[in-house]
Amino acid sequence: MGVLLFVIAFYLLIVMLIPGVVHVVIGAFRGRGGWTYINSSFMSAALAIDVAGNVVFSTLLNDWFVKKGAWLYGSPGQTISGVTGINYLTNKLNWVGMGLCATLNIVDFKSWNKGGHCYVAAMNDFASNTMRFRDAAEFQDILTNNSPPRWRKDILWAIPFNAICFTLLYTSTKLLLWLI
Secondary structure (H helix, E strand, O other): OHHHHHHHHHHHHHHHHHHHHHHHHHHHHHHHOOHHHHHHHHHHHHHHHHHHHHHHOHHHHHHHHEOOOOOOOOOOOOOHHHHHHHHHHOOOEOHHHHHHHHHHHHHOHHHHHHOOHHHHHHHHHHHOOOOOOOOHHHHHHHHHHOOOOOHHHHHHHHHHHHHHHHHHHHHHHHHHHHHO
């Protein structure tokens, strides 16, 4: 049943994506707030994709991004960014995970002075009670022993990570187009 529901949900996502985006843009200028409404809608969509990706791709994320003993991806309600932030603070990211963390930190320039995107996401996940620690003391211990990170020192991890990601994206797109 879960597989069927996933296929249906994915199909609806593909079918409704372009009309939904067009409707948000048109609706924004018919009295809903313009660019502020568009930005808010896309931010909500990005957060929903982030939470869904944490659950759907948990096996891949756990195998490729973290070391043994890490905080695992896959809990419903948590974001990929939040789990990556906790694993960054506890030094449980491997080089691929460090690349993801650095890339997210670079892209989210509004979080640069707050410790970076992944740190802020971990704080938000904990504040909204979506990060299920064995107890709150565990999270407090992580925060006490780790001040907001100086993430700029890890920025070079983004280069090999993005090189691999773009290569995989290009190759999979070519393969898909060849199959069609």
